[in-house]
Amino acid sequence: MQRHYAIIGHKTPSSGKLNLNDLSGSGRMDVLVRAINSALFVSHGIRKDTTIVLHLQGGDGPDRRVLFDGEKLAGVRPDERSIAGQIKAIMKLPIPPIGHYKEVTQGIYHSGGDIFNTIDLWKVEEININILDAEGIDINQVSKKEKIGIILSDDLPFNDKEIEKFTDYQKVSLGEKWLQGHSCIAITQYVLDKL
Ligand SMILES: C[S@@+](CC[C@H](N)C(=O)[O-])C[C@H]1O[C@@H](n2cnc3c(N)ncnc32)[C@H](O)[C@@H]1O
Numbered sequence: 785m786q787r788h789y790a791i792i793g794h795k796t797p798s799s800g801k802l803n804l805n806d807l808s809g810s811g812r813m814d815v816l817v818r819a820i821n822s823a824l825f826v827s828h829g830i831r832k833d834t835t836i837v838l839h840l841q842g843g844d845g846p847d848r849r850v851l852f853d854g855e856k857l858a859g860v861r862p863d864e865r866s867i868a869g870q871i872k873a874i875m876k877l878p879i880p881p882i883g884h885y886k887e888v889t890q891g892i893y894h895s896g897g898d899i900f901n902t903i904d905l906w907k908v909e910e911i912n913i914n915i916l917d918a919e920g921i922d923i924n925q926v927s928k929k930e931k932i933g934i935i936l937s938d939d940l941p942f943n944d945k946e947i948e949k950f951t952d953y954q955k956v957s958l959g960e961k962w963l964q965g966h967s968c969i970a971i972t973q974y975v976l977d978k979l
Contacts, residue, residue: 785976788911788933789836789969790902791819794940797843798879802872804865811842813871815938817864818966820852823973825862830854831973838871839899847898848879857891899935900949906933913953915942916968920955923972928979934972936965 796811807814816838823836834854841847850871852860860867874894880886882901885893895901906913911933914926926932935950942950958971 785833785928785979786911786931787823787831787834787973787976788906788931789819789823789834790839790899790906790933790935791816791836791965792839792899792935792937792942792946793841794938794943795842796838796840796938797845797875798840798848799845799875800843802868802875804868804872807864807868811840812938813868814864815965817867817871818964819936819969820867821862821864822966822969824852824854824857824860830857830860834973837902839902840875841898846879846896848875849885849895849897849902850874851885851893851895853891853893855891859890860892899946903935903949914956915950915953916958916972917942917955918957918960918962920957923956923958923975926954926956926975926979932976934969936968938965 793816796813802810820836823834824830832855836852838850874888879896882897885895887893911931912929913933916934916936958968
């Protein structure tokens with residue numbers, strides 16, 4: 785089963801300088817980097833069945849998406865500082881047009897666009913879209929699909945526009961307690977591994 789994660793960085797700048805010594809103060813880039821770690825890395829390797837798209841939707845400039853594709857990824861270590869270093873380099877590049885994912889290094893791509901552009905693409909790719917939300921249906925009730933898409937937020941709640949758009953999709957819960965995003969990803973990987 786292919787897993788596609790999308791995390792929304794509501795405050796994370798899409799361009800400019802990234803301070804590797806203060807990822808938390810850089811629009812909660814730390815949250816996004818931990819999400820990459822949980823989604824893509826197992827103890828000794830990379831999950832080839834998983835992609836994750838970071839949505840850099842904070843700051844003044846246009847939004848940017850950064851896609852990590854586990855099937856193609858090489859030369860990336862499960863080390864938050866080195867992953868952040870790769871994102872830092874991407875943030876200095878011009879943002880490609882929406883709809884065009886430009887490869888930066890093997891398995892890492894970037895494009896313009898926001899979470900709604902990702903949803904549009906996932907619909908074309910027949911990815912079954914799910915929203916992670918404590919008030920959704922129990923994760924164990926999710927039916928087995930060839931391609932599953934999972935959307936989560938950073939440390940902020942989904943905004944009004946997102947809530948409105950997400951009514952079209954199934955909400956999936958990991959219990960009543962609100963958890964950190966990277967923990968949610970680890971749990972979903974565990975559940976999907978067992979399906
Ligand atoms: C740190 S939480 C965000 C908490 C934020 N204060 C809020 O009220 O939404 C990050 C994301 O993880 C997901 N999440 C956290 N706990 C969850 C749970 N129990 N079930 C499903 N998703 C959860 C949601 O997508 C949430 O937006």
